[in-house]
Amino acid sequence: MSWYPEVLNGSVRRVVATAQNGLEVIRLGGLETEARPSEFRVVEREPMFRLRRYFADEAADGSRPPIVLVPPMMMSADVYDVAQDQGAVGVLHAMGLDPWVVDFGSPDTEDGGWNRTLADHVVAISDIIDRVHEHTGREVHLAGYSQGGMFCYQAAAYRRCKNLASVITFGAPVDTLAALPLGIPEGVATRAADFLADHVFTRLSIAGWMARTGFQLLDPVKTAKSRIDFLRQLHDREALLPREQQRRFLATEGWVAWSGPAVAELLKQFIVHNRMMSGGFVIQERLVTLAELSCPILAFVGEVDDIGQPVAVRGIRKAAPRAEVFESTLRAGHFGLVVGSAAATQTWPTAGEWVRWREGLGPRPETIDEMTYEDQPATETGVSVSDRILHTGASIAEVGVGITRGVLDITSHTMRGTRELSAEAIRVLPRLARLGQIQPHTTISLGKLLAEAGARSPKGECFLFDDRVYTNEAVNTRIDNVVRGLISTGVRPAERIGLLMETRPSALIAIAALSRIGAVVVMLPPTADLSASVRLGGVQTIITDPDNLRSATSLGVDVLVLGGGESRVLDTEPDSATIDLEKIDPSQVKLPAWYRPNPGRAQELAFVLLSRSGGHLEAKHITNHRWALSAFGTATAANLGRGDTVYSIAPLYHSSVLLATLGGAIAGGSRIALTRGLDPAQFAAEVHRYGVTVVAYTWTMMRELVNCEDLPIGPGHPIRLFIGSGMPRGLWLRTMKRFEPARVLEFYASTEGAVVLANVSGAKPGAKGRPLPGSTPVRIAAYDPIRGEYLVDEQGLVRECGVGEVGLLLGHATNNEAISGAMRGVFGAGDAWVPTEHLFTVDADGDFWMMDEKNAVVRARRGPVFGQPIVDALGGIERVDNAVAYGVPVGDEELAVVALTLLPDSSLSAVDLADALADLEPAQRPDLIHVVPEIAISNSYRPRRSALKAAGLPKPGVRSWYYDPEKDGYRRLTRAVISELKERGSRALTG
Missing domain, CATH: 3.40.50.980 (Rossmann fold)
Structure with a gap:
């Protein structure tokens, strides 16, 4: 038993050492390490910040590249100098750099600190870049950790990279909704953030201790493990001292307060609306997008970072398509990226090597790679399952806890599975309910909806124009x-x-x-x-x-x-x-x-729209109910929400803009973006700068954008949807190909009455879709377009068309409409229906297809020829740019003629035409087809027939063809054929 006294003495010494060290921790908050902060000088002082320059005397000659380090809003500037030999400023200085650190202070100790906004921080960083540039005469490398990295991206975009050599970030999320902490479903997160921004942080700020506790709760396993490790080694002072500065910083000293307005703005712009990805975030009434970043970027990615998760950090690759983007990946969590041994041996040396490389002072660091971005499934965060299990499982084993955040995160995909459905239902159901409640005397109008939006969210963004937000x-x-x-x-x-x-x-x-x-x-x-x-x-x-x-x-x-x-x-x-x-x-x-x-009131007249139909100017009367139907219908079909920016490239006087674009955005609570005109370069710039998610078009308007070969808009664009009416099928397909993965939502809406059809699924390009919920019931009435008469049955009632039969589209007359033109006793005694101007057919699935305007049908000897199916069929030829069908009188009848324009350096053959039109019945194929230099379009981008029709028959030549029914194909149009047509009418073609 000779060993017993030694063991007893060792245990006593351990107890005494634990007691002594524990008392020191209680009295002083930690162990005294005798470490001192690095030398710095405050060279600029403003109410928003103090700018520290470290080792200022050694950098006075301007030979060292300046790097400005930005802390997160909730963390002390000392995060970059936790220990001189291991902290950022010490390592970077030792590598020949000139480190500067931004100190925002703490809002609870700064004058006006509680009123600071997120924009105040971004503008301050922009100001700091100018000042450092002035002090050093050199371009600045801007670096930021976590939210400080987000600030860096935003400030760089705000100033369009002026005086910036590069941007460096550490665990800074960009695609914030791609991977949320705790595996929270996107819909839950956005609704919670929206509520907190509107109702909590407008009244409440976050104290430093609240910030510390909140971030520790994001990783409770690691927090508990760190505390238990500290207690287990409390007797061994030498083992604790190397990490004591880091522990004290993260446990108590490193956290500062957040101002409520800044948190609210952060939640609104970058959680609810994810505008780091889409663009269109607002800094002091200026619209900004990361797509304008052009300087080199280095992003540090933590493999097991569950706060700045890898997929969220890598969003910068998609958000900044013009920039060179590199990444450096470390096996570290969020705090380990910048504080601790991994940061001292990997993060800061790599950051220093990056700066030296960009300055031409050294080789490219071996630990960086060009960043790539791949869309991830909704259940993926970029932290692999194996890494998460190992990281979380090891922590569980060491700490001894059962259910942790890691386990919850692994199973969180179950909750995410229903996020799209729940989010859509929350938006759609109230709109449909409100539509159903509208009665003739209900007050509803454009002005009323804008007033409601103002009462609901006074500081909410209503519309954008010329880079300003209102x-x-x-x-x-x-x-x-x-x-x-x-x-x-x-x-x-x-x-x-x-x-x-x-x-x-x-x-x-x-x-x-x-x-x-x-x-x-x-x-x-x-x-x-x-x-x-x-x-x-x-x-x-x-x-x-x-x-x-x-x-x-x-x-x-x-x-x-x-x-x-x-x-x-x-x-x-x-x-x-x-x-x-x-x-x-x-x-x-x-x-x-x-x-x-x-x-x-719903039944009262709100608007009068003027347009030409059949060569005549007509006035179309829009009631408040008709406007509200289009507004709520568009918002529902397009699933518009507060995160959308609806961009109109059509003029306000166009019916689809007034009814669908403007109305849908107001009803959906979306931002409205107006532009001065259709210009491809301006379109591309504004799409990114405004964060446009929905683009409104009319007719062939998208041609100018799709045909622009050097349109400066790439795969990372934020557009998810094009909405409008009248787009030809061929242009529809080209638009989806050019702006993939965006879809097209095509509407048909009668100007008077309440008929609204929408191709919501987009599965059948060219179809007008089905009636929207809340719109009036529709039927297709049997109709003879040549005689202009309805076809009746034995009882004298109008016959309803069957599947595939062409007739006139009618909408049921509702009590909400003051309609002068309603027909009564149509399909039954006492019923009332409002005729549209268009002929339709419906397929076996219940989808409606427009065939033609009733006054534009070609009155051929063989019967009516409908123009829209011909245009859609020819639009399937990729070389065809635009097409219009019309009738040319020959004798007492008309010939069906199609004029085409082609894309540059393109040609057509008779075989191409025959193949494209093969699915049409011979009687529905055009008699003549010719290529023309251009097709005139109206102010609303609708192809004009009048000039082509007035010009008569096409000229013979190598780009004109006629249909030969005996050969069932198209042949070159010659002078002999033209002469025969003029002499015999259409008998040469119809037999």
């Missing part, structure tokens, strides 16, 4: 001011007011202000029919902008001028009775007793 609060204030100006000039409810304006914010404001008064907006397109449009629309007063002022004053009606920017000049005649609404002081206008905001 909040709901600012928009509604402007609307109310314009309302006062309009009322002071005599505008009253139900009065018809013409709107002649370019696409600009003031046009949207004018529409909303008239809606808020209850006046009727007559949308005037700037065409040669302007005088006729004013007469047909019953307009006595026009609201215009400076660009259209001279045209407006020539119409002999009262003119009100709105908008035009700060440098506006009104070009009017000296005796013009024009009123400048911008000169009216709204505070001096007393509202009359009759004024009630947003009085419009």
Whole structure:
């Protein structure tokens, strides 16, 4: 038993050492290590920050490349100097760099700190880059950890990489919704973040201890393991001292408070809307996108990082397609990337080697690779299952806990499986319920929905224009001011007011202000029919902008001028009775007793749209219910939400923009992005800068974008959907190919009545789809388009068409519509139906296909020939750019003619035409086909038939063909065939 006293003495010494060290920890918060921070000097001091320059004297000659280190918002700047020999500043200085550190301080100790916003931090970093550049005369390497890395990306994009040599990040997530901590499903996270941003962090900030506790709870296993390891070794001071500075920093000293507004903005922009990926985040009313990053980027990725998960960090590759992006992968967790032995031996030396390489002072680091990005399944985070099991299992074994976050994360895919369905249901059901509640006297209007959005989210973003963002609060204030100006000039409810304006914010404001008064907006397109449009629309007063002022004053009606920017000049005649609404002081206008905001009822007229049909100008009357149906229907079919930005490249006066684009965005709570016109370069820039997720088109508008070979928009674009009406099938297919993986959502909506069809699935390009929930029931009536008569049965009722039969589309007349043109006693006694202008057929699946306008059908001797199936069939030829079908009179009948344009350096053969049209019945094939240099299009990008029809029969030549029924194919059109056609009508073709 001679060993017993030694064991006893050893145990006593261990107990005494544990007691002594434990007392020191209790009294001082930790063990005294005698470590001192690195030398630094505060060279810039502002209310938002203090800028530290480490080892300033040694870098005074400007020979060292400057690197600016940005901490996360919730962490002390000392994270980069936990221990001089192992911390970032010490290692980087030893490698010949000039380290600078941004110190934001703590909001609870800074003047105005609790009011800081996320934008304040980004703008401060941008300012710091300029100051460091001024001090050193060199481009700056900007580096940030975790959220500090997000700040770096944002600041670099905000300043478009000016004076930046590179950006370096450590565990900085970009695609925040790709891999959320704790395996939280996306739908749950976004709804929770939305609620917290709107209702919690507008009133509450986060203290330092709350930040520390929250992050420790994100990895409770590791936190518990660290504490138990510390207690187990409390007797061994020498073993604890090397890691004591790191432990104290992460356990207590390293955490600072967060300001509520900054957290709310972080949640809104980068969790709810994930705008680091999509673009369109807002910094001091400026729209910013990471797609504008052009400097080299190095991202450090932790293989077992469950906060900045690998797939989220690698999102930068997709978000910044113009930049060179590299990565360095470490087997480390989130904190281990920057604090501890792995950081000292791998992270900081690699970062230093990167800077030296970019500066031409050394070779490319061996531990970096070019980053690639691959879309991951919703259940994947980039941390492999084996790594997670090993990492989590080892921790469990050491700590002795049973159920941990790691286990929950491995099984979290079960919860994720229903996220799309639940998110869609939450958005869709309230919209459908509201549609179902609309009665004739229900108040519903464009102005009312904008007012509701303002009350719900005053600081929410309403619309974007010229790189500026306008909040709901600012928009509604402007609307109310314009309302006062309009009322002071005599505008009253139900009065018809013409709107002649370019696409600009003031046009949207004018529409909303008239809606808020209850006046009727007559949308005037700037065409040669302007005088006729004013007469047909019953307009006595026009609201215009400076660009259209001279045209407006020539119409002999009262003119009100709105908008035009700060440098506006009104070009009017000296005796013009024009009123400048911008000169009216709204505070001096007393509202009359009759004024009630947003009085419009469902059955009341809201808009008058003017368009040509069959060569005649027609006025289409839109009630508030009809507008609401399109608005909520579009929002439902397109699944629009607050994370969407809907971008209209069509003018506001177009029916689909007013009803679907503008209406759908307002009803869905989405941002509206307006542009001055269709320009491919501007389109690409604004798509990224605005974070456009949905693009609205009309007819053939997408041709200019699809045909642009050097369109600067790549696979990483944020667009998920194109919505609109009239897109030919061929262009539809080309659009999906060019902008993959975006889809096309094609609508058909009758201007009057309540017919709304939508091809929601997109499975049948060219089809108009099925009736939207909440829209009116539809039927196809048997109809003879040549005689213009309905076909009736033995009882005298209109016969309903069967599957595959062509007829006129009718919509059931509802009580919500003030419809003048409804037919009664159509399919039964007393029923009421509203005819559309279009012929349709329905297939066996219940999908509707448009065949033609009833007045545009070719009246051939063999019977009616429908143009849309021909255009769709020829659009399947990839070399065909555009096509239009029309009839050319020959004798007492018409020949079916198709004009085509081809893509550059393309040609067609008779075999191509025969193959493309093979699925059409011979009687439905065109008689003549010819290639033309161009096809005229209207202001709404609709192909025009009139000039081609007026030109008569095509000229013979190598690019003109006629259909030979005996050969069942197409042959070269010759002068002899043309002569025979003129002499014999169409008998040569029909036998």
